[in-house]
Amino acid sequence: MTEHESGVSPAVFKQQLARVWANLPGWGSLAAVNHGTIGLRFMVTGMLFFLVGGVLAMLLRTQLALPEQDIISAETYSQLFTMHGSVMMFLFAIPVLEGLAIYLIPKMIGARDLVFPRISALGYYCYLFGGIIIMASLLLGIAPDSGWFMYTPLSSSDYAPGPGSDFWLLGITFVEISAMAAGIELTVSILCSRAPGMTLSRMPLFCWYILVMALMIVFGFPPLILASILLELERAAGMPFFTVAAGGDPLLWQHLFWLFGHPEVYIIFLPAAGIVSTLIPVFSGRPIVGYRWVVIAIILTGFISFGLWVHHMFTVGIPQLAQAFFSVASMLVAIPTAIQVFAWLATLWRGKVVFRLPMLWISGFLVIFVCGGLTGVMLALVPFNWQVHDTHFVVAHMHYVLVGGMFFPLIAGLYYWLPLVSGKMPSALIGRWGFWLTFGGFNLTFLLMHLTGLLGMPRRVYTYETGLGWDGLNLLSSIGGFIMAIGVALVLLDLLLHFWFGKRAAANPWQADTLEWALDMPPAQYNFASIPTVSSRQPLWQDPQLAQRIASGREGLANANSGLRETYGTSPVSAQLQKILQLPANSWWPLYSALALAVVCISLLSRWYPFALLAFVVSVVLLLRWSWENGGHPAAAPLHLAQVSSEQPLLPESHTTDGPGRWGMIVTLLANGALYMSLLFGWFYLWTAAPQWSAPDQGPLPLWLLLLSGIPVCIAVGLFQRLCQRLAEGNDSTLQRQLWFSAACGVVHFIMVLALFMMAPLDYSNSAHDAVLQVILLYLLGHAALAMVLTALQAIRVARGYVSASLPYEPQVVKPFWFYYLAVYWLSVALFFLLPLGWGALK
Amino acid sequence: MKSTGMSSQRRQKARWSDPGHPVQLVVGLTIWSIWFIAMYGGLSVVCRFAPPATQHSPFTWLNGGLFGLTVLVVVLLLLLAWRCGRYCLRQRRAKHHDAGVTQFAGYVSTVLYLAAAVATLAGGLPVLVLSPCN
Structure with a gap:
């Protein structure tokens, strides 16, 4: 054992680090924010939901095994297939992959944690509580029954009067907070906290996949969040966004849903493909062929997948030319996927493949996913799509893509990283049995389901008459389903048992190349005792001694003197x-905030609106209180540079004008912008497509007041920009006064918009036009209020000494919010209030 | 470990419009996205409010306009690809510290511009054979 630079022995130094990074004991572990803990919680919870979803699938297959069965009623069957899809997509697939990314990304990029650890914890609790709320509906027998895509008007009050749809809309939106949190957190962490030297061109491919996936979440989830809010507003407050008679259109739901829904397929696929791109080089013993081409394919997939959504709507009556645009885009997306498949095959071809257990699952993935991709190209063709629309062919295709494209790589990844998590090896024998039963059972179920679909069996029917040629195929599909279930059960058993009976794993048991295998097994909470400098895409292959140097503290940031959690x-x-990024330690704020949000959710479900409003206010207060412990706050970072523990002249984030917080704000605003653009899309869609859209010739709001109320925002933004610039130059004189003045401008603006809102003669329950205007006014009001409060808080923080010339960071974080609001305000005035004045001419 | 020098930091502050800047990785496909929205949105609005007189032929002013837009965007993307590609070739000889990153970004951006051009052309071709509003 050698001493590291500070003269402390590695053992003592690691004890110091362990103390700084430890979770609280007992119930205190609920306050844990460390990415390792949170990532594992995500994955374990996701697997539990997967078991529920699997049981639901078995019930469905039992019902369909023979014709004319009445084991399950039509009503229950509808609940079961709705919940199966919803649980698998929203409570299993995305959260498990997010959990894997949360667990692995810091370890792969050479960081000690993600950059917003408390956001990770908030995301987990939102996911957990949202999932429990959704599952409660199943236990109470009032689960949603309109399909996992909740098409209107089937999910609207007229045809779904019970609370099932509300459970879905509120519960899923709650869970989506978690996805957004992970998307923002992962994006910023990958961009801002990689180990020194790990340039974009040296970044592990898995990180590229997760980066693009995270950005896709940022842009892809807001349309569904908006759609869910609008539908819940329609159900609860009678705002008729999807009701034809009042100028709405049910197809708007389909557009918004699939604007999210198709990218979601790739949000699920990309991390799984990242696992494949990580494992294949390791088991081939050589770097991946065509690293740059794989990066190109990932970025291409990320973009093109947003241009396919209408291929789910080919039968709704869209003009042929418009269908052709989406048909071509749907075929184009196969190209980047093919690039990746060829890169994987070439790597296998050029390497010496070792068929260990994870590789078996990768092989299964390649077979199944390529078949699913090919049927996807078939479905991209409009005439074929019309023929098999809403048949079991589509169900089979979807499962080939999702199970092949996500589940198989996920299990490969779990087997691959299991020794890292537990320090033990799984059983190859049980694992192989598990694989072959799953692979065989899956193909028996779903390969035959293609035929059932081609023979015309529609999806979502709870039974069928005998003699239609579907009997034998359905029976075999059900048998296959149960074989697959046995296979999955064996795999889960193996994963569980290995914690007790698994053999101790050797260091880096697969001879892998990425940084996570330089860690202890299982890894310490702080990951890296010292943070390495990276000079290759395969750091462990290039430098086999790296792990020892990291462990002995001979790389960077090898001290824990400050008592703070630090990373580069x-x-x-x-x-x-x-x-140096100083990261927050254990905190109860995420749990409290998520609990308050859960109360909001439950109050809305029980239609107890005053209490929901109260809980919402409490949530906001909690979140603002949490935000208080940020930046220059003593609980977040030392107030004076002398307290910073660093062997080099590096400043902590709070002493600079840029950092992850600012990046986080910008990425959050991108998501916010996507939500706003979705609303804008809805506005124009209803205008152009709703059969009974009607708008008044005169705008409902006084234009002069709209224009006038924009002036204080311009003044506030101008002031804020100026004070930020001066602060960056080291000048903090009159800072507090300027902040108060900006906040005051915000107050004036808020009051004016509130007056507009109060005086607007909007008949929001009888006109979709007025309902949309109501929503946009609420959106503007909420943002104006937040800008005002955040600015006032900054002024108070100046008084407390948390913001100053030497701590100039926080106003730089708030500044983009003001600019965003300024842009959104004027855009709204132009597009929601000025432009419609010209609609009369078009009518 | 030492923090890097000022000269390389200055080099790093390249403008977003420079061919080696990582923003170029997404510019081409962002242009493609805007083109895609303009095609679909433009088609929908025109078919709703001012559909061409000829309903059963692709030879309408609307199809002509959409194809013209497609050609313009393809040309723009090809020009941007050429600019990025030329930069990439020059960077091959560069010796400075971060040449690898800019060359990587330049290469990937070039291919992505070309891919965006192909995607635009492929998406625009149906306007030559399908009538717009049926």
Whole structure:
């Protein structure tokens, strides 16, 4: 054992680090924020939901095994298939992959944690509580029954009067907070906290996949969040966004849903493909062929997958030319996927493949996913799509893509990283049995289901008459389903048992190349005792001694003297060392905030609106209180530079004008912008497509007041920009006064918008036009209020000494919010209030 | 470990419009996205409010306009690809510290511009054979 630079022995130094990074004992572990803990919680919870979803699937297959069975009623069957789809997509697939990414990304990029650990914890609790709320509906027998895509008007009050749809809309939106949190957190962490030297061109492919997936979440989830809010507003407050008679259109739901829904397929696929791109080189013993081409394919997939959504709607009556645009895009997306498949095959071809257990699952993935991709190209063709629409062919295709494209790589990944998590090896024998039963059972179920669909069996029917040629195929599909279930059960058993009976794993048991295998097995909470400098895409293959140097504290940031959780902040492109990021430790705020949000959700479900409003206010207060412990607050970072523990002249984030917080704000605003654009899309869609859309010739709001109320926002933004600039130059004189003045401008603006809102003669329960205007006014009001409060808080923080010339960071974080609001306000005035004045001419 | 020098930091502060800047990785496909929205949105609005007189032929002013837009965007993307590609070739000889990153970004951006051009052309071809509003 050698001493590291500070003269402390590695053992003592690691004890110091362990103390700083430890979770609280007992119930205190609920306050844990460390990415390792949170990532594992996500995965374990996701697997539990997977078991529920699997049981539901077995019930469905039992019912369909023979014709004319009445084991399950039509009503219950509808609940079961709705819940099966919803649980698998929203409570299993996305959260498990997010959990895997949360667990692995810091370890792969050479960081000690994600950059917003408390956001990770909030995301987990939102997911857990949202999932429990949704599952409660199943236990109470009032589960949603309109399909996992909740098409209107089937899910509207007229045809779904019970609370099932509300459970879905509120519960799923709650869970989506978690997905958004992970999307923002992962994006910023990958861009801002990679180990020094890990340039974009040296980043592990898995990180590229997760980066694009995270950005897809940021842009892809807001349309569904908006759609869920609008539908819940229609159900609860009678705002008729999807009701034809009042100028709405049920197809708007389909557009918004699939604007999310198709990218979601790739949000699920990309991390899984990232697992494949990580494992194949390891088991082939050589770097991946065509690294740059795989990056190109990932970025292409991320973009093109947003241009396919209408292929789910080919039968709703869209003009042929418009269908052709989406048909072509649907075929184009096969190209980047093919690039990846060829890169994987070439790597296998050029390497010496070792068929260990994870590789078996990768092989299964390649077979199944390629078949699913091919039927996907078939479905991209409009005439074929019309023929098999809503048949079991589509169900079979979807399962080939999702189970092949996500589940098989996921299990491969779990087997691969299991020794890292537990330090033990799984049983190869049970694992192989599990694989072959799953693989065989899956193909028996779903390969035959293609035929059932081609023979015309529609999906979502709870039974069928005998003699239609579907009997034998359905029976075999059900048998296959149960074989697959046995296979999955064996795999889960193996994963569970290995914690007790698994053999101790050797260091880096697969001879892998990425940084996570340089860690202890299982890894310490702080990951890296010292943070390495990376000079290759395969750091462990290039430098086999790296793990020892990291462990003995001979790399960077090898001290724990400050008593704070620290990691490196680096530049997004070149990964040049820029600053020290001081990360928050255990905190109860995420749990409290999520609990308050859960109360909001439950109050809305029980239609107890005053209490929901109260709980909402409590949630906001809690979140603002949480935000108080940020930046220059003593609980978040030392107030004076002398307290910073660093062997080098690096500043902590709070002493600079840029950092992950600012990036986080910008990425959050991108998501916010996607939500706003979705609302804008809805506005224009209803205008152009709703059969009974009607708008008044005169705008409902006084234009002069709209224009006038924009002036204080312009003044506030101008002031804020100026004070930020001066602060960056080291000038904090009159800072507090300027902040108060900005906040006051915000107050004036807020009051004016509130007056507009109060005086607007909007008949929101009888006109979709007025209902949309009501929503946009609420959106503007909420943002104006938040800008005002955040600015006032900054002024108070100046008084407390948390913001100053030496701590100039926080106003730089708030600034983009003001600019966003300014842009959104004027855009709204132009597009929601000025433009419609010209609609009369078009009518 | 030492923090990097000022000269390389200055080099890093490249403008977003430079061919080696990582923003270029997404510019081409962002243009494709805007083109896609303009095609679908434009078609929908025109078919709703001012559909061409000829309903059963692709030879309408609307199809002509959409194809013209497609050609313009394809040309723009090809020009951007050429610019990025040329930069990439020059960077091959560069010796400085972060040449690898900019060359990587330049290469990937070039291919992505070309891919965006192909996607635009492929998406725009149906306007030559299908009538717009049926």
